[in-house]
Amino acid sequence: MNQRQIWLTLATLALFAAVPPLTVVFDQPFYMDVVARIMILAIAAVSLDLILGYGGMVSFGHAAYMGVGAYAVGILSYYGIDNGFLQIPLAMGASALIGLIFGAMSLRTSGVYFIMITLAFAQMLYFLAVSLEEFGGDDGMSAMRSEFAGLLDLNDPLQFYYLIFVCLALILLFLHRLVLSRFGMVIRASRGNERRMQALGFPTYRYKLAAFTIAATLCGLSGALFANLNEFVSPDAMQWTHSGEIMIMVIMGGMGTLIGPVLGAAAFLLLEENLPEWMELIMTNAGEHWAIVMGPILIAIVLFGRGGIHALFARRGGGSHG
Amino acid sequence: MSKHKLAQTIGLAAGLAAGLTFAATASMAETVKVGFITTLSGPAGIIGKPMKNAFELGLDHIGGRLGGMDTEIIYGDDKRKPDVAKQLVNKMIKRDRVHFVSGIIWSNLLMAVHGTVTRSNTFLISSNAGPSPVAGKKCSKDFFNVAFQNDMMPEGMGKYMTEKKIDNVYIMAPNYQAGKDMLKGFKRMFNGKIVGEVYTKLGQKDYQAEISALRAAKPTAVFIFLPGGMGINFVKQYAQAGLSSQIPLYSAYTVDAISLPALKDAAVGTFGVQHWSPDLGNSVNRRFVADYRKKYGKTPPFYAAQAYDTVMFLDTAIRNAGGISDRAKLRAAMRAGDFPTTRGTFKFNNNHFPVQNIYLREAVKEADGSYVTKTRGVILSAHGDAYAKSCGMKW
């Protein structure tokens, strides 16, 4: 990661940190929720980027781990266990376990087969959640906010906001260290040429599986926070379109960078929310057809926007090689 | 309304410029603000659009002023996603400071926003979704449903088929929460024998395998709950399998003004059950249906009638309470449920869900070639839902 990227990351985090006081000054507490949601999905996107951008593993089922994390919180809350010290580790543990199992099987394949098998596993979990009658099935279930007795009160929007902020900052720091470590080097190198790495004696399968599991674990945390934000859990979070959206956030922001997916999550969610309103300004009732503009925007990003938003700020080249 | 909005924007801008934000808040208190959330974009816009249309028609009919007060409506498109709905609700409550959140088509979306709205001292008015938890243990003094509780229709069908001494019934629904609730509701009031109970995949396209199995079970009648595209698929294929002339088809939430244009003859002669029908003879409904057809060129579906009723409900309650400042008084006025409804009769249960008539409807082809549902009698009169007794609310 070059100097520019570090400054960009710090600037973004400083901006996030400044949001709550700003919302107080302008008396618009609502925007704290907006940014909280952005940060949670940023965690999911940045975790996907570890395997997608750095590792070259195109997982099309990443939303599944968000779902697992969210359901872990929801199900524990259903049985009256609201203790966050228990919920959060269990949510991450469950995602790690499932990531490990799915990863172990998926990583035997590569290329398009990998894209599709990850999608298939996510679909399995989606249909499983839909048929879990005990936990609300398709209707989903409400979840109480996690309790961190004596430490945090998540029902206080400010404390909740900064909890998410700290999680995001720590994850960025962790991933920053990780991609620069020997482990990260192997992951990045096997993206370029896996056979050479194998010839050099690196068991790339194990390295990739470890990266896959880490990504799933972090995404599980984002799911657990998501459940807390919404106070609600439903299979909707595991739909394949949601996996696609997380992927779009990564690409939009710039994959193979750490701050890129964060910017991408912000851009995507703000666009999704405001595009209909902007279209409404041009023509009445045009807002409901927002997809006709969103579709071409995605295509344009792919065709012309190499490097994503990140490339607008940081000079290209530093990108995918840290 | 746009004039008000303009005046307000100018007022707000002036207020902000002067640094007097509290002045703007004070002027807002005199306006009734209502959030209306439906699904406008994507395939499910097929339901949300008629609701929004009917809501606007209702506002036209009362001159755009709920209870005679200045009114501002904030529309929201939930894109059928629970987290988007949740964020819309947060925006409406915290930024727009609405007094009522209304609309909401889907049970899962309602479940996602229920707690947020009711805890924030804002009234939540469902214009469609009626899942069982919020009708029972989780009922709330600030939540009203002006549509129905899910189980009411299948209960009606169960009762009707029991009365008609129809035995050996085959029942089918998609494998998700509402599907299971529906069949449970049917069985609650059906005393005959059930020869098959099948749960199909959500969003299924091809039902030929189920139809083969169904035929082999030799039922006297079939009852289905397959909303939206699934119903269109099934009813078409059922007709093509040649079964519609052999085994009568009964349904809930399947054959309506939205699916009929796609089904046409395939649905003719099938029986459905609903709390409303476009041909109900009361004067409110006649005006609603005629004006809706005139303005939008289509027959309104029941979702639209509910959205129209939502306007009338708010209008009447605010008028009778003399404003919105006294919440207890407003709640009491809402509980009276004495608004001019398209359904003819309406009353609230202790859980704030409707007590209403359930009608038998038959799909018919009109002389002019159009396809509509016709009322074929009242199956249950003044029917309340089964969950009301587990709601602890008394008033």
Place this chain on the structure above:
Amino acid sequence: MDPLLLLEQAFNGLQFGVMLFLIAAGLTLVFGIMDLVNLAHGALVMIGAYLATTLVAWTDSFILGMILALPATFAVGALVEIVALRTLYRRDHLDQVLATFGLILFFNEVVRIIWGPISLYSGLPDYLSGHVEIIPGAPYPVFRLLIIAVGLAVAAVIYFIVAHTRLGMLIRAGASNNEMVGALGVNIKTLFTFVFALGAVFAGLAGMMLGPLTSVEPGMGEPLLILAFVVIIIGGIGSIRGAFIAAIIVGMSDTMGRVLLPVLLRAFVSDAAADTAGPALASMLIYILMAAILVVRPRGLFPARTG
């Protein structure tokens, strides 16, 4: 379970499989020869259904409408290839997934604007709405038999093209090494456009035949798209034979799973538990099947690519 009913269900499975093959054929060709992951393939199914429904209504003839719809979907396919997809061939799969995801959003919305959100009415002429009693006591819809016949005929035609024509030779060569095809002096651009449009016609044909059976609505292609992907992954990308066999496997196991799993489970657990677990397992079945096959054979049953 009654053996005759089981036979009828096998027939249903075959018919579903044949339908899946029509969608998967184009997908696997495009995948194999151009190395393009096209998520918008489901949109072509939808466009085929809408064009056919509209043309049938216009011409007031089922046959004529269907026949006219074929060149129309070919034209749409060619246009999409030239305008949007051509630039994507050299991109990695990720870019392709995203851009074609964008195309799905676009097409669904275009259809919604042109034809409206309400599903279209598409019926059958009288001569196709009859029944034949192939299996005693189970009259089978003529139209569904027609689907099986058309599907098998198309499979035979594709097999002939791929195995015995110059075009087929190029397709086979392209599936294993598309630089070589260029080296042969073939105009790759035209070949690609033609193959893509041909795939669009097969998908459109599936849509046309689905029209009278299912709801013609925006987004109708997506559930089928995922199934078609499962098919070509199981079959091995680029392999027509693999796509055909996998389509029948998926069609059969989905149909049989839906019908048999709840019954089977009732033998082991309580009825209520079987009613819950049966449909859940049935809806996961083909994904489990696909995962199992990929774990054993990471490149599908009939891998076309060697590299």
